[in-house]
Amino acid sequence: MSIRHVLLGLLAGGSNHGYELKRRYDELFPQARPLAYGQVYTTLQRLVRDELAAVEGTDSDGGPERTLYRSTDEGARELARWAGETAPPAPFVTNEIFAKVVTSILVAAAAGGDRTTDAATYLQAQRAAHMARMHELTQLKTTHGAGLSTVLSADYALNHLDADVRWMATTATRLATLTAEVQPT
Structure with a gap:
């Protein structure tokens, strides 16, 4: 599973911060390999670096400051491209x-x-x-x-x-x- 594309998909619904993205991932993919918070934030940083996501600002809601991320137009195009690809059957089965x-x-x-x-x-x-x-x-x-x-x-x-x-x-x-x-x- 491509975590970067899943996070882009989660951001397609609107801006969000890493904690909420992890919560939604856990909710929507309960049988998938668990996603660590560190992986969420590292992936978000790479998405920003690659201009597929952008930092929209920060909020705190009375707690610690959280960075809000949003998908960019390029991120939306990349997500559409990825979602439209047929997943190839594995060429080698490791069992x-x-x-x-x-x-x-x-x-x-x-x-x-x-x-x-x-x-x-x-x-x-x-x-x-x-x-x-x-x-x-x-x-x-x-x-x-x-x-x-x-x-x-x-x-x-x-x-x-x-x-x-x-x-x-x-x-x-x-x-x-x-x-x-x-x-x-």
């Missing part, structure tokens, strides 16, 4: 789960253990972790008052987790063949 299955086979082979059993045990434990997370997300979706952003974000995560679980089931049925292919020579 930590697959890497750990192969590694568990290699480690078991080096130790003289049962390579297939170690990989199967890992897949079972990983499946259990995925199922627990899927349960949490399902509960989150059905919580009274869950907003549409939360529901859609949870649905996205659930679909990806479900695909992982199905992949794990397929891999488990193919472990003997994989073990033979991965076996050190």
Whole structure:
């Protein structure tokens, strides 16, 4: 996810300060990687440097002074360009789960253990972790008052987790063949 473009999108609704932008990000992207305040302010400074955003002034509302940022015309054009781009499918899929299955086979082979059993045990434990997370997300979706952003974000995560679980089931049925292919020579 492009944080700079998300912040430009949040600024499209009007001027705001970093604290409020972070709050809106957390509200609208509840399942995304958390955004640190430092990242918000660093990104805002870069947007100003690149003339995609500008400092509009400061306010304090009786508290500490806060800098207000607004999107520029160039920022609006950049946001429209980015939002209109089709996101390319990843050219390479890096899958930590697959890497750990192969590694568990290699480690078991080096130790003289049962390579297939170690990989199967890992897949079972990983499946259990995925199922627990899927349960949490399902509960989150059905919580009274869950907003549409939360529901859609949870649905996205659930679909990806479900695909992982199905992949794990397929891999488990193919472990003997994989073990033979991965076996050190």
